[in-house]
Amino acid sequence: MVKRIITYGTFDLFHVGHVRLLKRLKALGDELYVGCATDEFNSVKGKKSIIRFEERIEILSCCRYVDRVFAEKNWPQKPDDIRRFDAHVFGMGSDWEGEFDWLSDICKVVYLRRTEHVSTTQLIHHVKASPARSYA
Template sequence: MKPFKVGYTTGVFDMFHVGHLNILQRAKNLCDFLIVGVSTDELVMTYKNKLPVIPYLERREIIESIKYVDQVVAQENRDKFSAWEAYKFDAMFVGDDWRGNELFNEVEVKLNGVGTTVVYLPYTQGVSSSLLREKVRL
Protein backbone atom coordinates (compact mmCIF):
# COMPACT_ATOMS: atom_id res chain seq x y z
CA MET A 1 0.00 0.00 0.00
CA LYS A 2 1.25 3.48 -0.89
CA PRO A 3 1.77 5.98 1.93
CA PHE A 4 -0.47 8.69 0.41
CA LYS A 5 -3.90 8.60 -1.20
CA VAL A 6 -3.82 11.83 -3.25
CA GLY A 7 -0.61 13.53 -4.31
CA TYR A 8 -0.02 16.86 -6.00
CA THR A 9 2.90 18.36 -7.84
CA THR A 10 3.32 21.28 -10.22
CA GLY A 11 5.66 22.54 -12.83
CA VAL A 12 6.08 24.37 -16.08
CA PHE A 13 7.20 21.15 -17.78
CA ASP A 14 8.69 23.10 -20.67
CA MET A 15 10.87 21.10 -23.06
CA PHE A 16 9.93 17.84 -21.31
CA HIS A 17 12.99 15.88 -20.15
CA VAL A 18 13.99 12.96 -17.92
CA GLY A 19 14.03 15.15 -14.80
CA HIS A 20 10.33 15.85 -15.33
CA LEU A 21 9.67 12.16 -15.86
CA ASN A 22 11.61 11.26 -12.70
CA ILE A 23 9.57 13.53 -10.43
CA LEU A 24 6.28 12.27 -11.87
CA GLN A 25 7.31 8.63 -11.52
CA ARG A 26 8.67 9.11 -7.99
CA ALA A 27 5.54 10.98 -6.93
CA LYS A 28 3.22 8.33 -8.36
CA ASN A 29 5.19 5.62 -6.58
CA LEU A 30 4.15 7.29 -3.31
CA CYS A 31 0.45 7.93 -3.94
CA ASP A 32 -2.63 6.25 -5.37
CA PHE A 33 -3.83 9.28 -7.36
CA LEU A 34 -1.48 11.95 -8.74
CA ILE A 35 -2.72 15.41 -9.68
CA VAL A 36 -0.29 17.54 -11.69
CA GLY A 37 -0.61 21.30 -12.01
CA VAL A 38 0.84 22.61 -15.27
CA SER A 39 1.72 26.30 -15.14
CA THR A 40 -0.14 28.42 -17.65
CA ASP A 41 1.80 30.63 -20.03
CA GLU A 42 0.41 33.70 -18.26
CA LEU A 43 1.64 32.48 -14.88
CA VAL A 44 5.12 31.71 -16.20
CA MET A 45 5.32 35.20 -17.70
CA THR A 46 4.52 36.77 -14.31
CA TYR A 47 7.54 35.29 -12.53
CA LYS A 48 10.02 34.35 -15.26
CA ASN A 49 9.33 37.27 -17.61
CA LYS A 50 9.38 34.93 -20.59
CA LEU A 51 7.03 32.51 -22.25
CA PRO A 52 7.74 28.79 -22.24
CA VAL A 53 9.08 27.35 -25.51
CA ILE A 54 6.16 24.90 -25.63
CA PRO A 55 2.69 26.52 -25.31
CA TYR A 56 0.51 25.60 -22.33
CA LEU A 57 -2.02 23.41 -24.18
CA GLU A 58 0.78 21.32 -25.71
CA ARG A 59 2.60 20.99 -22.36
CA ARG A 60 -0.67 19.94 -20.77
CA GLU A 61 -1.24 17.31 -23.46
CA ILE A 62 2.25 15.90 -22.90
CA ILE A 63 1.69 15.60 -19.14
CA GLU A 64 -1.77 14.05 -19.66
CA SER A 65 -0.14 11.32 -21.76
CA ILE A 66 2.28 10.26 -19.01
CA LYS A 67 1.14 6.99 -17.41
CA TYR A 68 2.03 8.16 -13.89
CA VAL A 69 -0.40 11.11 -14.06
CA ASP A 70 -4.05 10.67 -13.09
CA GLN A 71 -5.30 14.24 -13.48
CA VAL A 72 -3.90 17.45 -14.95
CA VAL A 73 -5.03 20.87 -13.80
CA ALA A 74 -4.05 24.39 -14.81
CA GLN A 75 -1.74 26.08 -12.33
CA GLU A 76 -2.83 29.70 -12.62
CA ASN A 77 -1.08 30.96 -9.48
CA ARG A 78 1.72 29.80 -7.21
CA ASP A 79 -0.40 29.59 -4.06
CA LYS A 80 -0.04 25.95 -3.00
CA PHE A 81 -2.51 26.33 -0.14
CA SER A 82 -5.27 27.42 -2.54
CA ALA A 83 -4.41 24.32 -4.59
CA TRP A 84 -4.87 22.25 -1.43
CA GLU A 85 -8.24 23.92 -0.85
CA ALA A 86 -9.29 22.94 -4.37
CA TYR A 87 -7.90 19.37 -4.49
CA LYS A 88 -7.49 18.23 -0.85
CA PHE A 89 -4.29 16.25 -1.49
CA ASP A 90 -2.53 14.63 1.44
CA ALA A 91 0.96 14.96 -0.04
CA MET A 92 2.62 17.62 -2.14
CA PHE A 93 5.71 16.52 -4.05
CA VAL A 94 8.52 19.00 -4.70
CA GLY A 95 12.05 18.69 -6.01
CA ASP A 96 14.61 18.78 -3.19
CA ASP A 97 16.26 21.79 -4.83
CA TRP A 98 13.40 23.78 -3.22
CA ARG A 99 14.15 22.53 0.32
CA GLY A 100 14.88 25.48 2.60
CA ASN A 101 13.39 27.99 0.13
CA GLU A 102 11.40 30.64 2.00
CA LEU A 103 8.31 30.03 -0.17
CA PHE A 104 8.28 26.32 0.63
CA ASN A 105 9.08 26.80 4.30
CA GLU A 106 5.83 28.79 4.59
CA VAL A 107 3.90 26.33 2.43
CA GLU A 108 5.15 23.41 4.51
CA VAL A 109 3.90 25.00 7.76
CA LYS A 110 0.46 25.75 6.25
CA LEU A 111 0.05 22.33 4.67
CA ASN A 112 1.28 20.49 7.76
CA GLY A 113 -1.41 22.40 9.67
CA VAL A 114 -4.12 20.65 7.62
CA GLY A 115 -2.46 17.24 7.76
CA THR A 116 -0.72 17.39 4.39
CA THR A 117 2.90 16.33 4.03
CA VAL A 118 5.43 18.07 1.78
CA VAL A 119 7.67 15.38 0.29
CA TYR A 120 10.97 16.48 -1.23
CA LEU A 121 12.03 14.23 -4.10
CA PRO A 122 15.57 13.98 -5.48
CA TYR A 123 16.33 16.61 -8.12
CA THR A 124 17.75 15.11 -11.31
CA GLN A 125 21.20 16.65 -11.69
CA GLY A 126 22.54 17.78 -15.05
CA VAL A 127 19.26 18.38 -16.86
CA SER A 128 16.78 21.24 -16.89
CA SER A 129 14.76 23.19 -19.41
CA SER A 130 17.19 26.09 -18.95
CA LEU A 131 20.13 23.84 -19.82
CA LEU A 132 18.26 22.52 -22.85
CA ARG A 133 17.61 26.08 -24.02
CA GLU A 134 21.36 26.78 -23.82
CA LYS A 135 22.23 23.63 -25.77
CA VAL A 136 19.72 24.51 -28.49
CA ARG A 137 21.35 27.94 -28.89
CA LEU A 138 24.74 26.33 -29.71
Protein backbone atom coordinates (compact mmCIF):
# COMPACT_ATOMS: atom_id res chain seq x y z
CA MET A 1 0.00 0.00 0.00
CA VAL A 2 1.26 3.48 -0.92
CA LYS A 3 1.38 5.87 2.01
CA ARG A 4 0.35 9.30 0.73
CA ILE A 5 1.02 12.62 2.46
CA ILE A 6 -0.90 15.82 1.66
CA THR A 7 -0.07 19.43 2.45
CA TYR A 8 -1.09 22.92 1.40
CA GLY A 9 0.49 26.32 1.06
CA THR A 10 1.10 29.38 -1.06
CA PHE A 11 4.79 28.63 -1.66
CA ASP A 12 5.52 32.18 -2.78
CA LEU A 13 9.19 33.10 -3.20
CA PHE A 14 10.13 29.41 -2.92
CA HIS A 15 13.00 29.14 -0.41
CA VAL A 16 14.99 26.67 1.68
CA GLY A 17 12.30 26.60 4.38
CA HIS A 18 9.83 25.29 1.79
CA VAL A 19 12.33 22.71 0.55
CA ARG A 20 13.08 21.44 4.06
CA LEU A 21 9.38 21.20 4.97
CA LEU A 22 8.59 19.28 1.78
CA LYS A 23 11.56 16.97 2.36
CA ARG A 24 10.43 16.17 5.91
CA LEU A 25 6.84 15.64 4.78
CA LYS A 26 7.94 13.28 1.99
CA ALA A 27 9.96 11.28 4.53
CA LEU A 28 6.67 10.45 6.30
CA GLY A 29 5.44 8.33 3.39
CA ASP A 30 5.82 7.29 -0.23
CA GLU A 31 4.13 10.14 -2.11
CA LEU A 32 3.68 13.83 -1.35
CA TYR A 33 0.72 15.73 -2.80
CA VAL A 34 0.82 19.51 -2.52
CA GLY A 35 -2.12 21.88 -2.75
CA CYS A 36 -0.92 25.27 -3.98
CA ALA A 37 -3.15 28.24 -3.16
CA THR A 38 -4.54 29.98 -6.23
CA ASP A 39 -4.15 33.73 -6.61
CA GLU A 40 -7.93 34.06 -6.14
CA PHE A 41 -7.87 32.09 -2.89
CA ASN A 42 -4.95 34.15 -1.63
CA SER A 43 -7.00 37.27 -2.36
CA VAL A 44 -9.84 35.91 -0.20
CA LYS A 45 -7.26 35.39 2.59
CA GLY A 46 -6.04 38.98 2.17
CA LYS A 47 -2.71 37.91 0.63
CA LYS A 48 -1.12 38.85 -2.66
CA SER A 49 1.59 36.59 -4.03
CA ILE A 50 4.69 37.94 -5.72
CA ILE A 51 4.92 34.88 -8.00
CA ARG A 52 1.85 34.00 -10.09
CA PHE A 53 -0.03 30.77 -9.36
CA GLU A 54 0.98 29.06 -12.62
CA GLU A 55 4.64 29.73 -11.90
CA ARG A 56 4.38 28.51 -8.29
CA ILE A 57 2.79 25.30 -9.63
CA GLU A 58 5.71 24.90 -12.04
CA ILE A 59 8.29 25.47 -9.29
CA LEU A 60 6.62 22.96 -6.95
CA SER A 61 6.34 20.41 -9.76
CA CYS A 62 10.12 20.56 -10.22
CA CYS A 63 10.84 19.82 -6.56
CA ARG A 64 12.15 16.26 -6.17
CA TYR A 65 10.07 15.65 -3.04
CA VAL A 66 6.71 16.51 -4.66
CA ASP A 67 4.79 13.84 -6.56
CA ARG A 68 1.70 15.83 -7.49
CA VAL A 69 0.60 19.47 -7.32
CA PHE A 70 -3.01 20.62 -7.44
CA ALA A 71 -4.90 23.86 -6.93
CA GLU A 72 -6.07 24.90 -3.47
CA LYS A 73 -9.15 27.00 -4.20
CA ASN A 74 -10.79 27.29 -0.77
CA TRP A 75 -10.61 26.25 2.89
CA PRO A 76 -13.35 23.57 2.83
CA GLN A 77 -11.82 21.46 0.03
CA LYS A 78 -9.32 19.73 2.33
CA PRO A 79 -11.48 16.78 3.50
CA ASP A 80 -12.57 16.10 -0.08
CA ASP A 81 -8.94 16.19 -1.28
CA ILE A 82 -7.86 13.81 1.48
CA ARG A 83 -10.52 11.33 0.40
CA ARG A 84 -10.01 11.88 -3.36
CA PHE A 85 -6.26 11.33 -3.14
CA ASP A 86 -6.52 8.65 -0.42
CA ALA A 87 -4.10 10.58 1.79
CA HIS A 88 -2.99 8.94 5.02
CA VAL A 89 -1.27 11.96 6.58
CA PHE A 90 -2.13 15.65 6.48
CA GLY A 91 0.95 17.71 7.29
CA MET A 92 1.55 21.41 7.81
CA GLY A 93 4.17 23.69 9.32
CA SER A 94 4.04 24.28 13.07
CA ASP A 95 2.74 27.81 12.51
CA TRP A 96 -0.62 26.10 11.86
CA GLU A 97 -0.47 24.02 15.06
CA GLY A 98 -3.96 22.87 16.09
CA GLU A 99 -5.77 24.55 13.18
CA PHE A 100 -6.44 21.32 11.29
CA ASP A 101 -6.92 18.84 14.14
CA TRP A 102 -10.54 18.48 12.97
CA LEU A 103 -9.21 16.46 10.01
CA SER A 104 -7.94 13.73 12.35
CA ASP A 105 -11.26 11.89 11.83
CA ILE A 106 -10.16 10.98 8.28
CA CYS A 107 -6.33 10.86 8.48
CA LYS A 108 -3.37 11.45 10.74
CA VAL A 109 -2.59 15.16 11.24
CA VAL A 110 0.99 16.30 11.88
CA TYR A 111 2.62 19.70 12.33
CA LEU A 112 6.31 19.94 11.53
CA ARG A 113 8.66 22.50 12.99
CA ARG A 114 9.44 25.39 10.66
CA THR A 115 12.96 26.19 9.51
CA GLU A 116 14.18 28.92 11.84
CA HIS A 117 15.03 32.39 10.56
CA VAL A 118 13.50 31.95 7.10
CA SER A 119 10.03 32.77 5.83
CA THR A 120 8.49 34.38 2.80
CA THR A 121 7.35 37.31 4.96
CA GLN A 122 10.92 37.83 6.22
CA LEU A 123 12.27 37.68 2.66
CA ILE A 124 9.77 40.31 1.48
CA HIS A 125 10.64 42.62 4.40
CA HIS A 126 14.37 42.15 3.75
CA VAL A 127 14.03 42.98 0.05
CA LYS A 128 11.90 46.05 0.78
CA ALA A 129 14.41 47.28 3.38
CA SER A 130 17.47 46.69 1.17
CA PRO A 131 18.85 49.58 -0.85
CA ALA A 132 18.38 49.27 -4.61
CA ARG A 133 21.45 47.92 -6.41
CA SER A 134 22.54 48.21 -9.98
CA TYR A 135 23.93 45.06 -11.56
CA ALA A 136 24.85 46.64 -14.90
